Amino acid sequence: MGGKRGWGGELGPRLSRLGQTLKGQLPESEGAWDPLRPLQHNPPPPEQADVVVAGGGVLGWSFAYWLKTLENRRHGMRVVVVERDPTYSQASTVLSAGGIRQQFSLPENIRLSLHSATFLRTINEHLWVPNEPPIDLQFQPSGYLFLASERGAATLEAGVKLQREEGVKVVLLSPAQLKAKFPWINTEDVAVASYGLENEGWFDPWSLLNAFRRKAMSLGVYSCVGEVTSFVMDTADNTPGMAQGFARVKYVNVRLPDSLEKQPVSCAVVVAAAGAWTGKLLDSATAGLRGSLALSPLPIEPRKRYVYVWHCPDGPGLETPFLIDTSGAYFRREGIAGNYLGSMSPPEGREPDTGNLEVDHDFFQEEVWPRLAHRVPAFQSLKVKSAWAGYYDYNTFDQNGVLGPHPQLQNVFVLGGFSGHGLQQAPAAGKAAAELLLHGSSSIDVSRLAPGRLWGSEPLLEAAIV
Ligand SMILES: Cc1cc2nc3c(=O)[nH]c(=O)nc-3n(C[C@H](O)[C@H](O)[C@H](O)COP(=O)(O)OP(=O)(O)OC[C@H]3O[C@@H](n4cnc5c(N)ncnc54)[C@H](O)[C@@H]3O)c2cc1C
Structure with a gap:
């Protein structure tokens, strides 16, 4: 390609x-x-x-x-x-969320991720070292689910058109289809969603x-x-x-x-x-x-990003996609015991100090949680279990x-x-x-x-x- x-x-x-x-x-x-x-x-x-x-x-x-x-x-x-x-x-690398997706708006990003997905599927053909155990990336297949408001709908649809032209298997969902597939989502301000059908999910970066x-x-x-x-x-x-x-x-x-x-x-x-x-x-x-x-x-400079892990026994469960909300917040399942992992990038002009990797817990309470709870009412009740911060290798x-x-x-x-x-x-x-x-x-x-x-x-x- x-x-x-x-x-x-x-x-x-x-x-x-x-x-x-x-x-x-x-x-x-x-x-x-x-x-x-x-x-x-x-x-x-x-x-x-x-x-x-x-x-x-x-x-x-x-x-x-x-x-x-x-x-x-x-x-x-x-x-x-x-x-x-x-x-x-x-x-x-080791502080990342481990996600892989095909849903991008630039052909270069789609192609790089598509080629990488093919490589990861067959990783032992490439990276296995004789006399060592086979590599287990702990890959969790799961589509990314991008939600768009009225304002973002045209961009999302244009992205899906391009992704399909590049060979990505992705579908558009109307709010009614979204609700039917993921009944736990509040769809009230969602105009359209896109959902990846293969080559998406997350794995262990280490x-x-x-x-x-x-x-x-x-x-x-x-x-x-x-x-x-x-x-x-x-x-x-x-x-x-x-x-x-x-x-x-x-x-x-x-x-x-x-x-x-x-x-x-x-x-x-x-x-x-x-x-x-x-x-x-x-x-x-x-x-x-x-x-x-x-x-x-x-x-290219460091930008500090937080990742939070929370427990919510009544959350969406095993079928949780890697959800990217209209607000910029994201989350995915973490394991199978009612735990979830997610966060969001800070709003424009509110970049945290990069001098250390301390976690700002108020950021979750004030910015992330309200967005999560709006999108998934079950997240109104959750308990943060752990958190970490890492640096995006940010190209300004x-x-x-x-x-x-x-x-x-x-x-x-x-x-x-x-x-x-x-x-x-x-x-x-x-x-x-x-x-x-x-x-x-x-x-x-x-x-x-x-x-x-x-x-x-x-x-x-x-x-x-x-
Ligand atoms: C919170 C978070 C979530 C993320 N989620 C995802 C995700 O879901 N999916 C995804 O694809 N990407 C994700 N990323 C981005 C991804 O982690 C990075 O783009 C990628 O790991 C960059 O790899 P790298 O090798 O360039 O950098 P690094 O992994 O940072 O490696 C660079 C290395 O260079 C070393 N180094 C620096 N300066 C010197 C020097 N002068 N001499 C010698 N060594 C030096 C450092 O010690 C470091 O080990 C995420 C990042 C963060 C922080």
């Missing part, structure tokens, strides 16, 4: 050439490491790599897996994933992250605990022939855990996959160049993924900013990114997600942002 577009075409062949060159320079003795060894202890990163992936969340590891799967094995590349927090205490990581390491990807702190660059000031305003990374500096020591890693390509911190990573890594390089900031420009070569940093590839839908799109986005790097084109057309759009183009707006 999707056209083979030639953008980013130069980087693929360049990477292959540089990859082969670097591989040829590696001392023979370094080639024989046990890829699973870093699970036991943390060796420093190698001094040379073909590709350094900064950030070991689901997108970073998916990309690393695909790179090793799609590369020409004869010239096996040295790929290093650098993750600063092996406990993933703040990573979006299992997917771990599966990508284990498989990638079994293919030879090197896992390193450390923080990418800075880039050492070639710029127009020190490189004959390089145009002003451009630069290339020669080394990344990796700060090792509990240490001020920095290990330089020379590399052909850097992949910025640092989730919510992708903008900050590029900002701080290039800080030394401010005078000579007017680098446009990458608009248009809340969609950013995937492709950086326009100024010539050997930096961006893979981030997927906002609330990066978990589900990671399998397909990682594949598309690896194809672009290796071949200069991808089997899924993601050309409109290229970073260049962030400066000067119209935002690529997605109507179904949750």
Whole structure:
């Protein structure tokens, strides 16, 4: 699906050439490491790599897996994933709601999620590691149910038309049909609803992250605990022939855990996959160049989002879909014991402080609960059992993924900013990114997600942002 577009075409062949060159320079003795060894202890990163992936969340590891799967094995590349927090205490991946849906308004988002769903269905064909137990994503099939008021009806219907054209199985429900199927919903201000019939539901994010990581390491990807702190660059000031305003990374500096020591890693390509911190990573890594390089900031930053789990014995029960309300509130079933999980993004202008991951319980009482109780009268009586907060990897420009070569940093590839839908799109986005790097084109057309759009183009707006 999707056209083979030639953008980013130069980087693929360049990477292959540089990859082969670097591989040829590696001392023979370094080639024989046990890829699973870093699970036991943390060796420093190698001094040379073909590709350094900064950030070991689901997108970073998916990309690393695909790179090793799609590369020409004869010239096996040295790929290093650098993750600063092996406990993933703040990573979006493990703090997400685990949902996958096909109901988007942009073809790119529909296709990425559709491809990912196909991958997840057959995950053991891709990510199973011999002599290990089969992967169990704990997938819970369940349609998403989007509700629209009079004001949002036309947008929702246009989205469904496009989704069907892209091969998604989704139906429109009138208020009467909605009431017949889900009698526990208050339909009084609902004009129309859309309900997914397949490839939607939720799964365990840890299992997917771990599966990508284990498989990638079994293919030879090197896992390193450390923080990418800075880039050492070639710029127009020190490189004959390089145009002003451009630069290339020669080394990344990796700060090792509990240490001020920095290990330089020379590399052909850097992949910025640092989730919510992708903008900050590029900002701080290039800080030394401010005078000579007017680098446009990458608009990807953390936005704090709460998730609440509540108990309601008289709630909708086993048939609960993943419901997205007209008000922006959402919920789904959590297990089978009368528990539910949900929340909403804060209203415009009321973004919480991102300095910590404390939960605002008043936000549930004041904002979320009234909306839930209006839509599902049974939720008027419920008891919150637990809650957590995580960071959306928020692209402030248009809340969609950013995937492709950086326009100024010539050997930096961006893979981030997927906002609330990066978990589900990671399998397909990682594949598309690896194809672009290796071949200069991808089997899924993601050309409109290229970073260049962030400066000067119209935002690529997605109507179904949750
Ligand atoms: C509450 C919530 C609910 C969500 N619900 C869904 C959902 O239902 N469905 C869905 O598809 N998506 C959902 N998302 C979004 C999804 O979780 C993200 O889009 C996705 O996980 C992003 O993956 P990532 O690998 O880019 O980021 P992360 O998982 O955050 O990984 C990035 C990693 O980079 C590391 N890092 C950062 N800086 C550096 C550095 N300088 N050096 C080394 N390492 C570094 C971090 O420690 C981190 O582990 C949700 C997110 C949240 C917060």
